[in-house]
Amino acid sequence: MVSLFTSVLLSLCLFSSHILSNVNAKPKLGFTTDLIHRDSPKSPFYNPAETPSQRIRNAIHRSFNRVFHFTDLSEMDASLNSPQTDITPCGGEYLMNLSLGTPPSSIMAVADTGSDLIWTQCKPCDDCYTQVDPLFDPKASSTYKNVSCPSSQCSTLKGEAPCSTEDKTCSYVISYGDGSYTQGKVAVDTLTLGSTDNRPVQLKNIIIGCGHNNAVTFRNKSSGVVGLGGGPVSLIKQLGDSIDGKFSYCLVPENDQTSKINFGTNAVVSGPGTVSTPLVLKPAETFYYLTLNSISVGSKNMQTPNSDIKGNMVIDSGTTLTLLPVKYYFEIENAVASLINADKSKDERIGSSLCYNATADLNIPVITMHFEGADVKLYPYNSFFKVSDDLVCLAFGMSFSKNGIYGNVAQKNFLVGYDTVSKTMSFKPTDCAKM
Secondary structure, eight states: OHHHHHHHHHHHHHHHHOOOOOOOOOOOOEEEEEEETSSSSSSSSSSSEEEEEEEHHHHHHHHHHGGGGGGOGGOOTTOOOOOOOOOTTTTTTTTEEETTTTTTTEEEEEEEETTOOOOOEBBOOOOOOSSSSSSGGGGOTTTTEETTTSSSHHHHTGGGGBTTTTOOEEEEEOOOOTEEEEEEEEEEEEEEEETTOOOOOOOOOHHHOEEEEEOSOOOOOSSSEOOOOTTTTSSHHHHGGGGEEEEEEOOOOSTSSSSEEEGGGGGGSSSOOOOEOOOOOOOTTSSOOOEEEEEEEEEEEOTTTTTTSSSSSSEEETTTTTHHHHHHHHHHHHHHHTTTOOOOEEEETTTTEEEETSOOOOOOOOOOEEEEEEEEEEHHHEEEEEEEETTEESSSEEESSSSEEEEEEHHHTTTEETTTTTEEEEEEOOGGGGG
């Protein structure tokens, strides 16, 4: 019995990455930190020379690029001639402030529910892109340690972690379809997350990627990525039991305001108005899959073409628009247009085919997403968004995949909860600016 306890304790020491410095037991954590939109003045991506309409158009283009991040070639709709496009890695819309190492070194990283590894650019950098913050120097951190090849931490990266023949340390290589990549050492170090109660949360022995050779084909000024996906090296999985597998976020409608992301006991979504739907497990364990049965526009309910397939939609905080298979998208668009008594406008630069003059008296119909076991009623600002002072467009677009993506415009002013233990996703209408 003693040896069994010792074995369990050793396993916790090896795999747990949430033990705080002042406790030996495994505490339950509950904390909240800021999510900064990439177009906020607080973001390193912010370009004061861009107009609001240019920022919106850029976000739409990123949405269409990002769909390929979630798409296996076997899932492409073979009946369609798919356009050739760049795959934009780490093209998320929100960022997190965090610190790495001891003493802490500040990092501004993309928060991405569509990836797993936490990585940052590191010294010495053989080939790196320009970032705002200083490069992380692993030699300056007393808690930094390279991971050895035989270790469990290395094996969790599966095929992405080759072994260095020089020093038997674990390396990683992540490549993207447009030629972008990050390459470096797999390591463990202390990660510190800011908290809205001004009590930073220190997380020890977190598996990270220390990128010494990184190239991206998109404009990027962040330091790296915080993977919030469902894979074994994501921040969520590494925090594990300490947060009971729970996190949630609340996205404010205005991009210049700061949103919130919650973990553990702070992440519970409950109370009046809360609806929940199952999270569906698939081989691509990074992504969070939901089942969309149908969409209602007004009183007209239109079944999804693949409603018999569980997990036919990915929910993603890094995609702006909600993207639907092409034929189904036009079915929804036509239903919306039939209920709006106004002349259509068009802006070829954004690729949205249903737009109206913003000064028109639009009676926008209620759109309801019918997920399995959960009806999510969208507000007008979830269904349409302002492209410019004189143009509003439908916040839905076409996906050239058989699956859809539930984008962040549809999620704004909802408290969106991920429970990876009970495998449920919850939505609660919320004034996110008041959180």
